[in-house]
Amino acid sequence: MGMLQAAHVGCLPRLWNAADEEIRREITDLGRTLLVRAQAAGVVRDDVVYEDVSMVLWSMQSIIERTVMIDPNVWRRHLELVSQSLSPGGAPLRERPLTPDEAAAVSRAAAR
Secondary structure, eight states, X not given: OHHHHHXXXXXXXXXXHHSOHHHHHHHHHHHHHHHHHHHHTTSSOTTOOHHHHHHHHHHHHXXXXXXXXXXXXXXXXXXXXXXXXXXXXXXXXXXXXXXXXXXXXXXXXXXX
């Protein structure tokens, strides 16, 4: 996703907002399945939810858009930092994640 976003700055919001509800639901379902598989394989901590992954993608989008003119690879360091925090073995997360409804509301608001 990072490579796609970096190669086509600004594409993700346009693609996501242009997709119909069925396609967005399919992408979300696939993302949830991948997360469950990663957790079952022991490479992602158990307290991560799909909405956390959405936050990572949203943050990468913002970082790419703000740094691409200075260094088009800054997002890679951000992803490395975040990936390490998603790995098992850290302290339990204290703050609650967004609910699916809250994440959808954020996405709708960003589309405006």
